[in-house]
Amino acid sequence: MKKLLSISLIFMLLYSCDSNKKKSKQQIESQTQNDWIVLFDGNSIQALRGYGMETFPEGIWYVENGALVANPDTTNRDLITKERFKDFELEYEWAVDTAANSGVFFHMQEDLTMESGNGNSPNWLDNYELQILDDENFYDTLAVRSAGSLYDLIKPMNKELKPIGEFNKARLIHNSGHVEHWLNGKKVIDFTMDSPEMKKLLNNSKFKENPEFHSDKEGHIMFQHHGQRVYFKNIRVRRLEK
Known part of the structure; x- marks a missing residue:
């Protein structure tokens, strides 16, 4: 027993x-x-608001078929995250209409007046931009300004784009000054802020007259409304701070 x-x-x-x-x-x-913070799941827009606004810019951006869409028939108003981020990993999917242009910014500050309708976002000369573009039909064909590029600074490598109207999967990682941009499973951009290489690139660019270019270490993530129809879906982010 x-x-x-x-x-x-x-x-x-x-x-x-x-x-x-x-x-x-x-x-x-x-x-x-x-650990992941859902910014847009195909329905809720509660994690986002308009630049310089307390609320979501209804009508300027709208939800259709599970995608967040920039309306080209309105004045421009960029979208930003309600929360601010320092070190993070951002995942999102994007698609463009014919000849459409947009971008994703990070460490954004709301310290400039939004000039709706001018085709450009506030702070676009102050911050790094991961370019979103219709490479085939947009008038500017420079590789350093093409889809997946670090706008006007680094052209993307090993890039494979989906056709117009199909969604590209993107990842943006910032960790202690090191930045990676992935597009459809391939790393297309890799750089370190404040490195000698980046300082050289900046000194030879249109941003050279701005000594404060991307000097902030944390801020909002921004999705640009550039006056054309672009689509975003499955947007989520997680903090990498220890």
């Missing part, structure tokens, strides 16, 4: 350990998933 009890206790202990391991693994997986 004692022997049977001992065997039963051993099985109970083994089952308990295995169960605890499974729970621990599930908790870790759940915690990893919860």
